[in-house]
Amino acid sequence: MLLVTFLRAMLMGFSIAAPVGPIGTLCIRRTLTQGRAAGLATGLGAATADGVYGAIAAFGLTALTQALQGISLWTRLVGGLFLIVLGVRTLRAPAAGEGGTGEPVTRRGLVGAYLSTVGLTLTNPATIVSFLGIFAGLGVGAGEDAAPLTVLGVFLGSAVWWLGLTTVLGALRHRLPARALKAINLLSGLLIVGFGIWSLLSVFGL
Numbered sequence: 001m002l003l004v005t006f007l008r009a010m011l012m013g014f015s016i017a018a019p020v021g022p023i024g025t026l027c028i029r030r031t032l033t034q035g036r037a038a039g040l041a042t043g044l045g046a047a048t049a050d051g052v053y054g055a056i057a058a059f060g061l062t063a064l065t066q067a068l069q070g071i072s073l074w075t076r077l078v079g080g081l082f083l084i085v086l087g088v089r090t091l092r093a094p095a096a097g098e099g100g101t102g103e104p105v106t107r108r109g110l111v112g113a114y115l116s117t118v119g120l121t122l123t124n125p126a127t128i129v130s131f132l133g134i135f136a137g138l139g140v141g142a143g144e145d146a147a148p149l150t151v152l153g154v155f156l157g158s159a160v161w162w163l164g165l166t167t168v169l170g171a172l173r174h175r176l177p178a179r180a181l182k183a184i185n186l187l188s189g190l191l192i193v194g195f196g197i198w199s200l201l202s203v204f205g206l
Contacts, residue, residue, distance in 0.1 A: 002149055009058075009153025010160070013050055017043075017158040022083055022195040023121060027162065028169060029090060029188035030113060033181060034105050036170030041110045043162020045117025047155050052122065054154030058147040076199050079123030083196030086120075091189035 020028075023046045031039025105113075176184075 006149045006153045009054070009150040010157035013047070013054065013154035013157025013159075014161050015157075016050060016154075017046060017161040022192055023117060024165075025188050025191045025195070026086070026117070026120075027165065029184060031166045031169040032173050032176065032184055033093075034109075035173070036166050037110055038105045038113050039166040039169060040162060041113040042117045043166060044159060045114040046121045047158035047162060048114075049118050049121030050158040051151055051155035055147070055151045058150040058154075073203055075123045076203050079120060080196045080199030080203070082120055082123065083199060084193050085196075086116075087189045087191075087193030087196055090185065090192055093185065 023042070027039050027042040027046070030042050
C-alpha cells in the first residue's frame with residue numbers, strides 16, 4: 001500500500017511539473033543559454049516548492065492552507081511583479097554565443113537560480129488547490145505513515161521531469177545557432193512578462 005501511495009505521489013509531482021508555464025519557460029531558457037546546471041537548479045527549485053505544498057496537503061495542515069488562500073491576492077501581486085521584472089531582465093540579457101556557449105555559471109549563480117525559483121513557485125498559493133484536488137482524485141491518503149512518503153514522491157516525481165527536460169535540452173544546446181538562441185531569449189522574455197501580466201490581472205478579477 002505504501003509503495004502504491006509513493007508511486008501515485010510521484011505521478012502527481014510529475015503531472016504538476018510537466019505543463020509549460022512560467023517556471024518551465026524559465027527552465028528552458030536557462031538551460032539553453034546558461035547550461036544544463038542552471039536549468040536543473042531552476043527545476044529543483046520548483047520541485048522543492050512542489051514538495052512544500054505537497055507536505056501541506058499530505059499532512060492535512062488545514063489552518064496553513066486557509067492562511068495561504070487568504071494571502072493569495074498579495075502573493076499573486078508579488079509573483080506577477082517578480083515575473084515581469086524577470087521577463088524584462090531576460091529580454092535585456094544577451095543571448096549565448098554560437099553553439100550555446102556563454103559565460104560559465106558560478107556556484108553563487110546556481111544557488112540564486114534555485115532560490116529564486118523556490119520563491120517564485122511559492123508565490124502561487126493556487127498550487128495548493130491543485131495538490132488537494134489531485135490528492136483526492138488519486139486517492140492519496142494522509143497520515144503519519146503515508147505523508148512523509150507522499151512528500152518524497154511528489155518531490156522526486158517533479159525532479160524526474162526537470163532532470164529529463166534539462167538533459168534533453170542540454171544535449172541540443174550546443175547544436176543551436178546563435179540566431180536560434182537569440183529567438184529563444186526573446187520568446188522566453190515575452191512569455192514570462194505575459195505570465196506576469198496575467199497574474200496581475202487575476203488580482204483584479206480580469
